[in-house]
Amino acid sequence: xxxxxxxxxxxxxxxxATKKITKAMEMISASRIVKAQRAVAASTPYADELTRAxxxxxxxxxxxxxxxxxxxxAKRAAVxxxxxxxxxxxxxxxxxxxxxxxxxxxxxxxxxxxVTYIIGRKGVSYYTxxxxxxxxxxxGFSDKPTYGDAKTVAADLIEAFTAETGGVDELHLIxxxxxxxxxxxxxxxxxxxxxxxxxxxxxxxxxxSEIFPLYDFEPSAExxxxxxxxxxxxxxxxxxxxQSAASEHAARRRAMKSATDNAGELIKSLTRLANSARQAEIxxxxxxxxxxxxxxxxASRGSE
Amino acid sequence: xxxxxxxxxxxxxKVWSGAATIVVxxxxxxxxxxxxxxxxxxxxxxxxxxxxxxxxxGTVIAAVHGGFISFADNKLSLLAEIAELADEIDVxxxxxxxxxxxxxxxxxxxxxxxxxxxxxxxxxxxx
Numbered sequence: 052x053x054x055x056x057x058x059x060x061x062x063x064x065x066x067x068a069t070k071k072i073t074k075a076m077e078m079i080s081a082s083r084i085v086k087a088q089r090a091v092a093a094s095t096p097y098a099d100e101l102t103r104a105x106x107x108x109x110x111x112x113x114x115x116x117x118x119x120x121x122x123x124x125a126k127r128a129a130v131x132x133x134x135x136x137x138x139x140x141x142x143x144x145x146x147x148x149x150x151x152x153x154x155x156x157x158x159x160x161x162x163x164x165x166v167t168y169i170i171g172r173k174g175v176s177y178y179t180x181x182x183x184x185x186x187x188x189x190x191g192f193s194d195k196p197t198y199g200d201a202k203t204v205a206a207d208l209i210e211a212f213t214a215e216t217g218g219v220d221e222l223h224l225i226x227x228x229x230x231x232x233x234x235x236x237x238x239x240x241x242x243x244x245x246x247x248x249x250x251x252x253x254x255x256x257x258x259x260s261e262i263f264p265l266y267d268f269e270p271s272a273e274x275x276x277x278x279x280x281x282x283x284x285x286x287x288x289x290x291x292x293x294q295s296a297a298s299e300h301a302a303r304r305r306a307m308k309s310a311t312d313n314a315g316e317l318i319k320s321l322t323r324l325a326n327s328a329r330q331a332e333i334x335x336x337x338x339x340x341x342x343x344x345x346x347x348x349x350a351s352r353g354s355e
Numbered sequence: 356x357x358x359x360x361x362x363x364x365x366x367x368x369k370v371w372s373g374a375a376t377i378v379v380x381x382x383x384x385x386x387x388x389x390x391x392x393x394x395x396x397x398x399x400x401x402x403x404x405x406x407x408x409x410x411x412x413g414t415v416i417a418a419v420h421g422g423f424i425s426f427a428d429n430k431l432s433l434l435a436e437i438a439e440l441a442d443e444i445d446v447x448x449x450x451x452x453x454x455x456x457x458x459x460x461x462x463x464x465x466x467x468x469x470x471x472x473x474x475x476x477x478x479x480x481x482x
Contacts, residue, residue: 093368100364100432104397104425198366198436264427269398270383278399279423282436289366 053332059325063318070314076139077307080300083194084232087297091229094293098286105283107263108276116273117213118280119245125220128163129186129211130155131204131242131288133226133295134171136193141306143227143235143299144173150237151225158223166211166219170204170292186211194296201289208288209281212243226291227298233305235298242287245280357391358410359429363417365438371407371415378431379406380424387424395427402466404474405433416441418474420467444475 109119132151134144151174155165169175169188178185187207192200211219222243228236268275361378363371379388381403389396400422407415422435449471456464 090367094366096362096369097364097366097434100362100425100434101423104423104432104434107397107425202436264395266395266397266425266427269387269396274383275397275399275423282423282434285436286366 053328055328056325056332059321059328063321063325066314066317066321070311070318073307073310073314077304077311080304080307084297084300084304087195087293087300088229091290091293091297094286094290098290101279101283101286103263105276105279107266108268108272108279110263111266111268111272116276116280118209118243118284121244122220125163127166127219128158129166129168129208129219129222130158131168131208131222131224132170132174133224133291134169134174134177134193135299136172136190138173139306140299140303143302144171144177146237147225147227147295148174148177150239154223154225154239163220168204168208192292194299196289196292196296198285198289201285201292205281205285205288208243209284224288224291227295227302229294229297229301232301235301240291242284245283359389359391359393359426359431361407361431361433363405363407363419363433363435363438366436370417370435370438370440374410375407375415375431376410377408378433380419380433381405382424389424389426389431391429393426395425397423397425400424400433400435402463403470405438416474418444418467418471420470439471439474441474444471446472446475449475 130151132147134147138144151167155167158165166186167178167184168186169178170190171193172190175185175188175190189200189204208222212222221241224240224242226238226240228238230236358374358376359378361371361373361375362369377388377390379386381387381401382398383401384398386403387396387398400419402420403418405417405419407417409415417438417440419433419435420437422433422438425432425434449468453465453468453472456462456468
């Protein structure tokens with residue numbers, strides 16, 4: 052076998068192996084999207100009931116709560132960025148990181164210090180590589196978040212928000228919204244202080260449009276609000292984590308699908324090249340033989 | 356017979372829903388029983404068992420860990436961060452958790468494990 056042909060054969064083998072891997076990853080992601088979407092759907096009854104309860108308390112009582120009071124001269128803003136733990140998901144993490152950089156820039160231009168909190172290894176490595184400071188980070192659950200994970204994150208953030216000194220005045224969230232299998236958008240939302248009139252149910256209708264009965268609050272409206280609001284923040288973060296996980300799988304599936312397609316095309320064109328290299332080799336051999344035979348024939352005719 | 360509609364919802368799933376005649380849950384101010392036609396109420400749940408008497412005479416017991424109860428228009432919503440139905444609870448695991456909590460002197464974990472065991476055993480007593 053000629054050297055040229057051997058090189059092509061080796062490349063075809065290696066691309067075939069890569070294609071097998073990307074195909075497997077594509078199928079794994081496809082099955083996980085369904086699971087992740089189911090998790091999002093399963094968490095909506097809780098989120099909706101909680102939203103209703105929060106709105107009911109807020110409309111029926113004028114209770115002030117630290118989590119809803121706006122600081123008129125906010126100095127420090129926190130940004131919570133949700134990214135993936137693993138790569139090979141196309142632009143998924145990059146888009147979220149870009150959105151967070153844009154947001155940080157805007158907050159800085161408003162004269163606020165920006166404190167960054169990150170979920171997911173990809174965001175952490177981006178920030179550490181560029182020497183940017185991270186206030187705190189959580190990793191290891193980006194593709195399958197549980198409510199407990201959201202609770203840990205929320206606890207730290209609420210603590211930072213309610214701290215007397217050195218705390219933050221507002222909290223923004225960058226997550227990826229799952230629109231469809233093909234579309235996922237990085238979105239930003241202000242989580243704290245809560246704006247109760249903008250609270251929405253999962254189907255985008257404002258919760259305030261409902262008329263609430265006159266509830267008896269136990270132990271008191273303030274007591275209920277005290278317990279409700281942190282749960283509400285947790286559930287918002289949980290929902291963002293689940294949406295982002297679904298988006299991550301969808302982005303990975305798409306990236307792996309195009310990688311598989313590209314590998315297929317590469318194999319096709321390499322096979323063509325290998326075939327023509329083989330044919331060239333054969334042609335050359337034939338012409339060598341023919342040339343050699345002719346030379347022999349000429350030489351023997353000359354001696355006669 | 357009058358009945359109320361109950362939804363028991365955990366953070367990550369809907370645990371139970373259906374019609375009931377009375378629901379007893381532990382709130383911040385003690386055990387509260389809610390029957391059809393109760394005044395609208397919204398209160399904080401403690402870690403404790405929730406007992407639901409269904410319309411067909413059965414009993415559903417669940418262990419809930421923190422959450423809320425809200426009742427209005429004959430609809431009762433029980434929201435819990437974690438909620439487990441009695442027949443889903445692994446008694447052996449709960450017992451191990453109780454042992455561990457006792458040795459670690461973790462009061463919250465101990466209480467959670469106790470409630471779980473209570474709920475699981477309560478169901479057996481009814482059966």
